[in-house]
Amino acid sequence: MPSWSYLAAMADINTIDNPVWGLSTLGYGVLVEGLASIRQCLGIILTTSKGTDPLRPDFGCDIYEYIDIPEVTGVPNMKRAIVEAIAIWETRVKVKNVSHYMKSEYNPVFEITYSLVDEELIDRLILDLKVGVTSSTDDQEIILQAYYPPNPKGYPYQIAFIKSGAQVAPLPRPNGYASVQELFSWAQTNWGFYGRWNMLADRFVMYMKAAGVKPPTTLAISVLPITTFYAILPDLGPGEAYSVSFKVNGEDAAPVAPDDLVTPGALLAWVQDNWGAHASWGIEWIDGIGEPVFSDEFSEEFDTDATGVQYRLVGVSNVDGFEGELIIGKVIGPVFTDEMSGELTVKRQ
Incomplete structure (x- = not known):
């Protein structure tokens, strides 16, 4: 399956790295590849009137036949063409989808939204009958x-987005997804x-304008060889405390x-x-939009009594094969004396 990634619309015979390419209309020796090649082909099709190519008289588009027809009937016929x-x-x-607006009385401008048939990538073109076809985004697009x-072991996924050599904020949570x-x-x-983000069967794809962007700019998904375990923090009443049990590979x-x-x-x-x-x-707790938030610093200013807010203690290990079992209950106080044995007993739940 071809890759549509490109940094610039132009290439030359020594820099082709995409199986989809063609000669550019910009001049001798200039090539276009990837999505830029698709855009150029669409532009040629839509701006060529049928009958003007002597070897292919049916090639092109009938859109210009409706240029002098009133908008109410002309525009629908242009969209059909x-x-x-x-x-x-x-x-x-x-x-x-094909939408339009009237730039002037006899100058409709069309926005054409299309997808590649072998992928779910979405692109848009602008067709101005007086200007021609341009991309709805800058051609210098990354x-x-x-x-x-x-990921045969089902480990969490992590993503890294680097723009102009710096990590993009906010950072994803460290224990992955x-x-x-x-x-x-x-x-x-x-x-x-x-x-613009797209999720395909085997990858994420993001369209980003190249203006002001410098290398390295990358997007990568990795697998975190980690084990995550957690236990919900119970609500404590007066005189109660947390009771915590933690086993590592079956041992306390x-x-x-x-x-x-x-x-x-x-x-x-x-x-x-x-x-x-x-x-x-x-x-970890749930924020206002339903997203779990992980913090290795916990301020007592957080409202642990807030209705509907659930807190949990989370452990993350990057040791392959690690098994952790975490249980949190609470001690019900105060400590009392068993009258039968006289021994101190602590009730737990």
């Missing part, structure tokens, strides 16, 4: 692609203003957690100090 011409002469694309890596669908949703929500982790951890911040600080060799620890 656009769709028919592309369907006949450029079978690599499928028209999805198309970034990130392929899904093999369970599926490529979840990863795409996050990227589209948080990085959508950088360009040392030291044993104390019974005096009464806030999420104190709990996080203790596990980081005492169980930090086994995993990285953080508190």
Whole structure:
């Protein structure tokens, strides 16, 4: 399957790296490749009147036959001519929509939205009857692609977006995402203003204007060889504390957690100090848009009593084959004396 990535519309015989290419109309020795080649072909089709190519009298588009017809009937016929011409002469694309606005009384401008038939990439062209065809985005456009890596063990996915040598903010959560669908949703929500995003069967594709962009600019998806485990923090009542149990590959982790951890911040600080060799620890909660937020610093100013807000202690290990089991309950106090044995007993749940 061809790759449509390109940084510039032009190439030469020594720099062709795409199986889809052709001679450019810009001059002798200039080539176009990838999506730029498709755009050029569409432009030639739509601006060529039928009968003007002596070897192919049916080649072209009838759009100019309706130029002097009133808008109410002329524009619909022009749209029909656009769709028919592309369907006949450029079978690599499928028209999805044709819209228009009137630049002047006799000058409709059409925006043609189409997709590549063998991929889900979407592109748009502007057809101005007095100017010709231009891309609805700058021809100097970068198309970034990130392929899904093999993931037979079902590890979390991670994404990295570098623009002009710097990581793009906000950063994705460090423990990754369970599926490529979840990863795409996050990227589209948080990085959508950088360009147009598409999710294909084997990759993400993003169209981004090249203005002001310098190398390196990259998009990559990786697999995190990590194990993530968590336990929900129960609500504590007066006199109660967290009861924490942590097993590493079936064995109790040392030291044993104390019974005096009464806030999420104190709990996080203790596990980081005492169980930090086994995993990285953080508190995760749900933000206002339903996105889990991971933080390795927890402020007691967070409202742990907020209705509907769920907090959980999360451990992340990058050791292959690591198995962690985390259980958090609570100690019900105060400590009392069993009248039968006289021994101190602590009730847990």
